[in-house]
Amino acid sequence: MDDSAAKTNLHSYLRHERAAVLAKLDGLSEYDVRRPMTTTGTNLLGLVKHLATWEARYLGEVFGRPFPEPLPRWDVEEERLADLWATEDESRAEVVERYQRVWSHSDATIEALALGDTGRVEWWGADDVPLFNVLVHVLAETSRHAGHADILREELDGAVGTDAEAMAAAGHDPAFWVERRERIEAAARAAGR
Numbered sequence: 254m255d256d257s258a259a260k261t262n263l264h265s266y267l268r269h270e271r272a273a274v275l276a277k278l279d280g281l282s283e284y285d286v287r288r289p290m291t292t293t294g295t296n297l298l299g300l301v302k303h304l305a306t307w308e309a310r311y312l313g314e315v316f317g318r319p320f321p322e323p324l325p326r327w328d329v330e331e332e333r334l335a336d337l338w339a340t341e342d343e344s345r346a347e348v349v350e351r352y353q354r355v356w357s358h359s360d361a362t363i364e365a366l367a368l369g370d371t372g373r374v375e376w377w378g379a380d381d382v383p384l385f386n387v388l389v390h391v392l393a394e395t396s397r398h399a400g401h402a403d404i405l406r407e408e409l410d411g412a413v414g415t416d417a418e419a420m421a422a423a424g425h426d427p428a429f430w431v432e433r434r435e436r437i438e439a440a441a442r443a444a445g446r
Contacts, residue, residue: 256367256368256369259368259385260363260367260368260384260385260388263385263388263389263392264360264363264388266392266396267388267391267392267395268356270392270395270396270399271304271352271356271395273399273402274300274301274304274395274398274399274402275301275349275352276414277297277399277402277403277405277406278297278298278301278345278349280412281297281406281409281410283345285297285409285410286298286345287299287338287339288409289338290405290408290409294337294338295337295401295405296338296405297402297405297406297409298338298339298345298348299336299337299338299339300398300401300402300405301348301349301352302336302337302338302339302343302348302351302352303336303337303398304352304394304395304398305336305348305351305352305355306324306325306336307336307391307394308352308355308356308359308391308395309322309324309355309358309359310324310327311374311387311390311391312358312359312362312363312387312388312391313355313358313359313362315372315373315374315382315387316362316366316370316372316384316387317372318358318361318362318365320355320358321358322351322354327376328376359391362384363384363388366384367384368383368384368385368388369383369384369385370383370384371383371384372384372387374387411427411430
């Protein structure tokens with residue numbers, strides 16, 4: 254596979270994962286998109302804000318193409334953790350629209366550079382990191398957080414799937430999932446004896 258095809262393929266997967274993350278917000282209340290669902294406070298809108306911050310940093314700042322809006326500092330604890338949740342003054346629309354602006358900025362970087370072009374990832378302590386490595390990292394992180402979003406959304410209302418249409422057409426009624434969960438629980442208990 255040539256570099257152009259590889260870049261196109263990676264970029265396509267990144268676009269898919271970005272859309273999958275945003276689809277997890279569809280149809281939820283303001284409370285539910287912000288609701289801390291884990292001990293550490295992980296929540297859907299916080300995942301979107303976090304992805305926007307770090308994609309802007311990796312596919313902007315790293316390659317000398319800084320995102321034109323302020324970003325929380327990664328090396329200041331209070332600011333670094335601020336990207337994991339939305340304050341009451343930050344609307345869902347603001348967080349989502351910022352993520353979409355980051356996409357445009359990142360897409361321009363991806364399109365302008367060759368996979369072998371290098372940048373400096375200061376928080377890795379690394380110079381000369383190729384776009385290929387950074388793009389794979391951003392894709393992996395986005396996919397990882399899309400998986401977190403899958404689980405959070407399922408916990409909130411049982412919706413599953415990678416996009417809004419798939420979530421709407423899941424095809425199983427609640428009784429199916431209750432029975433399935435009970436079967437899995439029984440197997441876990443039996444194995445744990």
